[in-house]
Amino acid sequence: MAMFILRRVGVMILTALCLTFIVFFLTNLYPNLEKLAKTQGDFRMSDEEVASYLGRNGYLQPMAVKYGQWLGVVPGFVIEDRDGVTRGQCIEAGTAPEDAPRFCGILQGDWGYSTVFREDVGKILNDKLALTGKLMFWVMVLMVPSALILGILAGMREGSRTDRTLSTIAITTTATPEYVSGVLFIAVFASTAVGLKWFKGTATAAMDGANFENFFLPVLTIALYGMGYIARMTRASMAEVMTAQYIRTARLKGVSFPNVVMKHALRNALIAPFTVIMLQFPWLLNGVVIVETLFNYKGFGWTLVQAAGNNDIELLLGVSVISVVVVLVTQLISDIGYVYLNPRISVR
């Protein structure tokens, strides 16, 4: 088991390195750098001015060197500027060049500086992750129990009327992307023109004080899309378990139907949904981006859109590191959990 985890962690680090390099490569292509220079300076910069701006800020070094600097395995660049000031990646404003550390990258805990928000990337990510964590927590609280109940009720008696109805509901939720359900919910529950006016159409206020009125719609929107999928998996696995020999034996022994479901079937039926729930995280991340944009909730997903739209290289890299790590860690947990829950699977 230890060997298995170790190997998976190794692959994980390799994947993370490859992915960040791809993001790094794409954001550091010259047209993107030119756009960055123009948004930072002004839009009427000539080509020479763009080149000189990029040179002064260390953007024109070879790609591998820049990536090494960002990682923290290559010493940060130091450039003697035209006005005699020494500028460098690791030299903060107000400190002498001699006192600055040689390396400053991810490995040293320095995430870089966001050009859009004019703040340290580490701090931005910290704040935004807390906000998105709050959102995700409530999504999970709403999504997982309702999906499991839906799936178990449907799979309990396969082919019955309840099963048909619940399965159709599950299919409908998986067929409704967040930008559709979000728009429908706002139209029905939050529109000022017509509608019920139960909830708020934006969640900006929920960043400071979340309450039912301003936070329920975004949570519901994300939860609904993931719910259908988990419910269908639970239903399939429940239906399979219900046809097993030991369930029939229990029924023939005279155990009541609720007892069979609760005591005999449930635990075996929940192995498959567990993996699915873990693997839902990457998809939830997508939902988070859409919903945070739609409801103007300034969390992690909203930051991703801002960073990508403005080619904020270091913020975008930070965002991708976090999302890649989240995806890979959940995959690892789902693999390990699967092995623990299902003793028939062995790992070498």
Next chain:
Amino acid sequence: MDALSWSDIILRMLEQFTPVWIALIVTFVLSFSFKRHLGLYGKLFDSPIGMVGYAMVMFWVFTGVFGGGFDMIVTHDVLAQSAPMKNKGPGTAFTQLMGTPDPNAYPYYLLGGDNLGRDVFSRMVVGAWEVIKIAPFASLFAFMVGITLGLPAGYYGGKLDTFLSFLANLILAFPVILLFYLLVTPEIVLTGIPVYMAAVLFLFPIVFLVLLWNSRYHTQPSRRNVYVGITLVIGLWLYLGIAWDADPLGLVSFPPNLLVVFVAVVFVNSPTVFRIVRGLTMDIKTRDYVAAAQTRGERPWYIMLWEILPNARGPLLVDFCLRIGYTTILLGTLGFFGLGLSPESPDWGSTINDGRKLLTMYLHPALPPAFALLSLVLGLNLLADGLREESLRD
């Protein structure tokens, strides 16, 4: 003229869709009468869920083809703006501020006007065409890529499998929206990366077909040469035109911004297909008929393409339906974030994005495309469900 009442609006919309109803009825009558001769497609008509799904999908397919392709259902030009019609509700009589209105113009905006005074109904209809043009082909290409790589990965295993699976997981670990934001921007188009990606991805259908013919007719060289030759000539001609925009005859070309969208969608979908095909191959290669083929000395590609692939068709067909739906969702996502397609484009994602900004005041511009997208994807899901049920039955 007064605004129409809701019952009038519905009647008039039903009337506008007349060609679609006729086409749907013809399709269903024909399919019903020959359902015992049509294999799996015919069996679909035994399952109520499958039929409902199929009807919903075909409704939008016909709407797209007749509306976008032949200009039949639309009531107004999708790009024409009319200042007095801005944000007007459904059923408002059509007026123009400047110039005399065309006397032949349709007298109403059936579903109202959007924030620029364009007809919501027509945009919804043409939006179907935008999806029908891209989604099935993008899914098909993703399947070609996934199958061509997934079969050998599952069949041979070993280092090849490890390497390809690593690549697939690498792409899957990317949040889709981040990938879109990185790939589908005007700056990236300038660097030419989408063209290179298209050059690689669009090679796979040709490779797939050549392998298919070559492995089947290896023993009949004359027949094989004809098939492979035709595939290569037509394939490479289309390939040059679509991927490189360098068609020697000047007939085939592809709008660059559409190419980026297409490539991005194929790129995101193919790793999932790869994983499904790989899993199915690993399962099927242990069967007796594969062992029999190996014993009689068949070549690996023959076994993969003519023994394993046909036996994996059930799950693949089901996934194909689901994948078209997912591609539709992805296209909507692209439109929603204003990536790729032009801002004026009538595709559903862009229209929803335009409409949502005024959503608390005016509902009518955002809701029709939202319901349209919902019903198409729901139809595809129900169709997949029906297919799954019917293919499991035998």
